[in-house]
Amino acid sequence: MTWIRKIIREELSKYYLLKESVDADDMKRIGKSFLNFKDSQINDFVDWINKFPTSGRAPKGKTKEFERIKEFKKYAETYKEYGLIPLSIKSSFSWLDEDYIDTLVDMFFSSGPERIDSIQIGNYKFVNDSLMSASRFKETSKQIANFLNRFTGFHKKALNGNLEIHFKSSKAMKSKAVYKGEYDQIWIRESNSRDVATDEYASLLYIIVHELAHRVERKFGLPKSFRDEDFYTTRYSRVDSLGGSECFAEIFAISFFGKGKYPQFSDKIDKFNTLTQIV
Numbered sequence: 001m002t003w004i005r006k007i008i009r010e011e012l013s014k015y016y017l018l019k020e021s022v023d024a025d026d027m028k029r030i031g032k033s034f035l036n037f038k039d040s041q042i043n044d045f046v047d048w049i050n051k052f053p054t055s056g057r058a059p060k061g062k063t064k065e066f067e068r069i070k071e072f073k074k075y076a077e078t079y080k081e082y083g084l085i086p087l088s089i090k091s092s093f094s095w096l097d098e099d100y101i102d103t104l105v106d107m108f109f110s111s112g113p114e115r116i117d118s119i120q121i122g123n124y125k126f127v128n129d130s131l132m133s134a135s136r137f138k139e140t141s142k143q144i145a146n147f148l149n150r151f152t153g154f155h156k157k158a159l160n161g162n163l164e165i166h167f168k169s170s171k172a173m174k175s176k177a178v179y180k181g182e183y184d185q186i187w188i189r190e191s192n193s194r195d196v197a198t199d200e201y202a203s204l205l206y207i208i209v210h211e212l213a214h215r216v217e218r219k220f221g222l223p224k225s226f227r228d229e230d231f232y233t234t235r236y237s238r239v240d241s242l243g244g245s246e247c248f249a250e251i252f253a254i255s256f257f258g259k260g261k262y263p264q265f266s267d268k269i270d271k272f273n274t275l276t277q278i279v
């Protein structure tokens with residue numbers, strides 16, 4: 001073949017790839033039929049291997065597989081040019097298995113699952129640092145953004161500036177949600193992220209509000225006249241006898257959900273609302 005014919009053929013094969021959408025499942029099925037290669041399959045083999053691109057760079061981490069495709073293409077060219085079926089086709093395939101064929105096809109023809117790493121909704125930036133699917137990431141982010149949009153008055157201070165919410169894998173954290181002061185980020189454990197339908201005590205939404213109280217404290221400090229002995233509520237509000245961070249976070253969350261939900265703390269809620277109006 002002259003060099004010009006070769007170039008034309010290469011260009012045409014690229015065009016062919018672009019023009020014709022290749023069905024990955026078909027490519028896998030046909031490819032696997034060559035594992036026990038018979039000479040009668042030679043034309044199917046040539047059609048099959050010519051659907052793979054050979055120009056450009058190998059997909060990341062797939063150099064060997066890409067070399068294999070190029071090797072197969074040479075067999076196809078040998079056949080086209082000399083009419084001989086290289087024995088190497090049969091022996092090459094005899095070393096391969098079905099998984100390998102899947103890998104070859106997936107390298108070029110399978111569109112992997114859609115991935116979205118971050119979404120901006122208003123002032124909130126959501127980051128998917130977990131294996132959560134793109135659709136669930138979008139849906140959960142929207143639900144949490146809607147929830148945050150309910151914040152008013154003093155509670156809204158918690159949303160000051162740009163709030164980042166990161167979904168993390170279960171390995172990365174133990175609790176359902178946590179405020180990471182050093183990064184100014186709320187982290188949510190991915191495995192708990194479905195749990196947005198309930199706002200009971202210690203639910204994910206409750207904990208988000210509690211953690212956002214720590215953000216308020218970090219950014220603005222505790223309200224000046226805040227004394228924890230005035231605001232002991234749940235058992236958890238007493239865990240840090242010094243500083244009162246947990247006490248503040250608990251009354252912040254309890255007052256957000258209100259007296260209807262926490263009638264036993266009505267007087268504390270009133271007191272907190274009065275105090276934070278003055279601040």
Ligand SMILES: [Zn+2]
Binds near residue numbers: 214245249
């Ligand atoms: Zn806390």
